[in-house]
Amino acid sequence: MNILARIKAPILATIAQEVLLLLRSDAELRAIQGANAARACYFTAGTATNAGASNIAQAFSGTGEIFYQLSITFDITAGAGNYRMDGPAPTAALGGGVPIPAGGGTLTITGYDNIRNFQFIAQGAVTMPFAYYLFK
Numbered sequence: 001m002n003i004l005a006r007i008k009a010p011i012l013a014t015i016a017q018e019v020l021l022l023l024r025s026d027a028e029l030r031a032i033q034g035a036n037a038a039r040a041c042y043f044t045a046g047t048a049t050n051a052g053a054s055n056i057a058q059a060f061s062g063t064g065e066i067f068y069q070l071s072i073t074f075d076i077t078a079g080a081g082n083y084r085m086d087g088p089a090p091t092a093a094l095g096g097g098v099p100i101p102a103g104g105g106t107l108t109i110t111g112y113d114n115i116r117n118f119q120f121i122a123q124g125a126v127t128m129p130f131a132y133y134l135f136k
Helices: 003-035 113-119
Strands: 040-048 069-074 081-084 098-100 105-111 118-122 128-135
Touching: 040 118, 105 113, 118 128
Parallel strands: none
Antiparallel strands: 040 128, 069 105, 069 128, 081 098, 081 118
């Protein structure tokens, strides 16, 4: 056996052992992350109009629940709308908040204060069917 082959063999064995160790610890870490992942706890569906801004009712339930994330989906039949999460309510006018395009889509809002402040409204005379999950 030449000297180069003798040098490579131990290095390759060490690399293989390190890769196996990494794979094992990665699986354990993923198991822990899965056990501690945010859990969906509320499902709500409704329709927003231009009559007034809608908010996330569970954030004001008085139970003291702290929510980690909101995932809200607007139906493919939904018209355009606006949202805000910085305090003031959005308005139904074009430019009355961050635009939500017509035709559906999903927004993900993270953080309890952002969820409490999140409000949305339809622009003009359209409706916006929606459904959402809250996670904690």
